[in-house]
Amino acid sequence: MDFLLLLLASGLVSGAAYGLIAMGFALIFKSTGVVNFAQGELVMLTAYISFTLYSTFDLSFFPLMLVTIPISMAIGLALERLFIRPMLGEPIFAIVMVTVGLAVVLRGITIMIWGPDPFNFNAGIPTEVVELGGVPFYPAQLYLIGALAVLTAAGWAFLRFSRMGIAMRAVAANETAALLVGISVSRIHAIAWMLSAAIASIAGVLFAANFKLAPDLWFQGLRSFPAVILGGMDSVIGSAVAGLVIGVIENLFQGYVGQGLREISGFIVIVIVLMVRPFGLFGSRDIERV
Amino acid sequence: MRTGHFKERTAQLVALSDSKVVWSFAGLLLALVLAAPFLIGNYQVTLLVSAMIAIVGAVGLNMLTGTTGLISLGQAGFLAVGAYTNAILMMDHGWPVWLSLPAAGVVSALVSLLVGVPSLRLKGLYLAITTLAFAFIINHVILYAEWLTHGPNGIFVSGAKVMGVDLQRGKALYYLTFGITVLVVFAALNIQRSRVGRAWMAIRDHDIAARVMGVDLLRYKLYAFMVSSFIVGIAGALISLQIRFVNIDVFALILSIEALAIIILGGLGSIAGAILGAIFLSLLPEAIRLFFDAFADTNSSFYTTYVYEIRGITYGIVIIAFLRLKPEGLIGLWRDVRKYWSNWPLAY
Numbered sequence: 050m051d052f053l054l055l056l057l058a059s060g061l062v063s064g065a066a067y068g069l070i071a072m073g074f075a076l077i078f079k080s081t082g083v084v085n086f087a088q089g090e091l092v093m094l095t096a097y098i099s100f101t102l103y104s105t106f107d108l109s110f111f112p113l114m115l116v117t118i119p120i121s122m123a124i125g126l127a128l129e130r131l132f133i134r135p136m137l138g139e140p141i142f143a144i145v146m147v148t149v150g151l152a153v154v155l156r157g158i159t160i161m162i163w164g165p166d167p168f169n170f171n172a173g174i175p176t177e178v179v180e181l182g183g184v185p186f187y188p189a190q191l192y193l194i195g196a197l198a199v200l201t202a203a204g205w206a207f208l209r210f211s212r213m214g215i216a217m218r219a220v221a222a223n224e225t226a227a228l229l230v231g232i233s234v235s236r237i238h239a240i241a242w243m244l245s246a247a248i249a250s251i252a253g254v255l256f257a258a259n260f261k262l263a264p265d266l267w268f269q270g271l272r273s274f275p276a277v278i279l280g281g282m283d284s285v286i287g288s289a290v291a292g293l294v295i296g297v298i299e300n301l302f303q304g305y306v307g308q309g310l311r312e313i314s315g316f317i318v319i320v321i322v323l324m325v326r327p328f329g330l331f332g333s334r335d336i337e338r339v
Numbered sequence: 340m341r342t343g344h345f346k347e348r349t350a351q352l353v354a355l356s357d358s359k360v361v362w363s364f365a366g367l368l369l370a371l372v373l374a375a376p377f378l379i380g381n382y383q384v385t386l387l388v389s390a391m392i393a394i395v396g397a398v399g400l401n402m403l404t405g406t407t408g409l410i411s412l413g414q415a416g417f418l419a420v421g422a423y424t425n426a427i428l429m430m431d432h433g434w435p436v437w438l439s440l441p442a443a444g445v446v447s448a449l450v451s452l453l454v455g456v457p458s459l460r461l462k463g464l465y466l467a468i469t470t471l472a473f474a475f476i477i478n479h480v481i482l483y484a485e486w487l488t489h490g491p492n493g494i495f496v497s498g499a500k501v502m503g504v505d506l507q508r509g510k511a512l513y514y515l516t517f518g519i520t521v522l523v524v525f526a527a528l529n530i531q532r533s534r535v536g537r538a539w540m541a542i543r544d545h546d547i548a549a550r551v552m553g554v555d556l557l558r559y560k561l562y563a564f565m566v567s568s569f570i571v572g573i574a575g576a577l578i579s580l581q582i583r584f585v586n587i588d589v590f591a592l593i594l595s596i597e598a599l600a601i602i603i604l605g606g607l608g609s610i611a612g613a614i615l616g617a618i619f620l621s622l623l624p625e626a627i628r629l630f631f632d633a634f635a636d637t638n639s640s641f642y643t644t645y646v647y648e649i650r651g652i653t654y655g656i657v658i659i660a661f662l663r664l665k666p667e668g669l670i671g672l673w674r675d676v677r678k679y680w681s682n683w684p685l686a687y
Contacts, residue, residue, distance in 0.1 A: 157649065
């Protein structure tokens with residue numbers, strides 16, 4: 050029983066990281082229709098930037114995020130302006146391939162700047178173990194789960210009530226119609242990239258605080274794909290929830306089925322979901338079948 | 340501008356090219372490539388072999404992504420299947436290389452059904468993600484099925500002899516690769532203008548319209564997967580012969596991206612483009628090395644530590660630059676030059 054509880058707890062922690070990264074994917078896909086293959090690299094780059102800020106100014110967690118998030122948003126905006134905006138009107142395939150190219154470039158640059166060695170980075174979060182219901186947690190783990198909860202709630206409220214969020218949903222539903230009622234579609238695209246980069250930075254810093262800040266952090270982006278698919282590519286909240294599910298599934302596979310299955314269990318879920326319910330658990334059902 | 344250019348017989352319509360100039364240039368090129376091992380050094384021969392293997396792989400991927408419009412991010416997986424099949428059959432089961440090489444293609448084609456069947460309902464981005472997932476699953480299967488693949492240790496590949504000639508050495512490997520490349524390119528050129536090739540293009544351009552015209556989507560998509568993976572599997576087997584060692588690190592994700600970079604750079608859907616792209620991209624690392632040679636020490640720790648990143652960044656920049664500035668790729672550039680040449684001094 051204890052073993053199961055531990056598996057569930059650590060599953061929820063890594064799942065929260067998947068959920069956060071997946072939210073970033075879904076936000077961009079929802080409003081622009083592009084899968085951003087560079088999301089993992091965005092997570093990595095912003096985490097490294099935050100690490101440099103942390104080691105230069107020795108900030109504690111919240112001030113650190115207060116500085117990191119605006120920088121990340123600026124990076125997101127710059128990427129959208131420089132690489133995605135000029136591709137407007139090209140086929141989706143071309144835009145997605147640009148994000149693939151962007152991914153390898155960002156990854157290479159990040160590794161070349163900060164070097165191939167991993168860093169320990171606690172992001173100014175205390176390290177005393179806290180016990181919750183008999184299961185020991187590190188504060189960083191609780192921060193991660195807390196961040197997912199707060200961002201999910203904030204994301205829901207934003208998309209439901211705020212003017213910008215409603216405009217974003219309108220663009221997702223029908224770009225031309227949104228343009229006709231006076232929504233600036235290009236601005237919505239830019240905002241989607243900015244918010245997505247902000248979420249990526251939160252995910253990156255908290256992931257690094259929980260595990261390690263290493264050059265393979267970008268891989269978490271690909272590992273979060275199962276969550277995006279399971280939740281539905283255009284469902285921001287769904288992706289967050291699905292992230293937790295995938296994290297738990299991975300840990301249960303690891304614990305009960307076999308070592309080494311952890312990494313691929315998520316991808317097996319992708320294949321199954323795409324065969325049974327390609328639009329995911331919460332996504333909108335508009336995939337045409339031929 | 341060519342004038343008085345009529346086609347009066349069916350044979351003229353289906354000919355690969357009706358221009359004597361094209362044929363004589365192709366013949367000249369063929370003769371040059373055949374004579375090359377006697378004209379250049381061993382190192383350059385190795386480079387040419389890598390370039391030809393890249394051509395085989397790129398032509399295979401081009402069938403799937405360029406002609407049929409099914410995006411695959413899982414090429415590294417198919418290459419790994421081909422390379423491992425060849426290595427396992429040759430080293431553990433003692434098959435002769437002339438049997439294990441086609442077997443690598445067949446196994447790769449069969450494995451492609453595993454990803455092909457679930458992908459039939461998907462297209463575009465969803466398919467890209469499924470193939471990506473497939474590549475990861477293959478990698479892990481190879482890593483953990485130690486009884487079959489020797490896991491992380493990898494397999495040394497040696498002793499590929501046919502009639503006493505070691506096919507893994509210099510000129511023999513060169514001519515083997517050359518023969519396969521020519522075969523694959525001609526096969527691809529012929530498939531593209533057959534019923535199957537036209538069906539693939541119809542699916543790429545509009546799948547619903549293709550279905551309405553009577554193209555069996557299920558069958559032709561699976562054909563595309565199988566033919567493409569057969570060719571890619573053979574490319575994988577050739578890689579295993581060339582580098583004499585298969586290991587999971589050889590088939591990292593960057594290889595899938597490199598493959599896509601090749602066909603985007605060359606021009607999607609064009610076989611000549613795939614060839615140009617493959618040559619360009621396999622000589623690119625060499626160009627980068629020469630560039631560093633000219634300006635800095637190639638043995639410097641910066642270059643040796645980050646050689647992998649530098650390559651990645653170059654691929655990324657090539658992909659982005661071509662998609663942004665010249666979506667038709669190198670072959671589009673070539674067409675522009677040709678048009679400009681034949682129309683000069685008029686603009687068009």
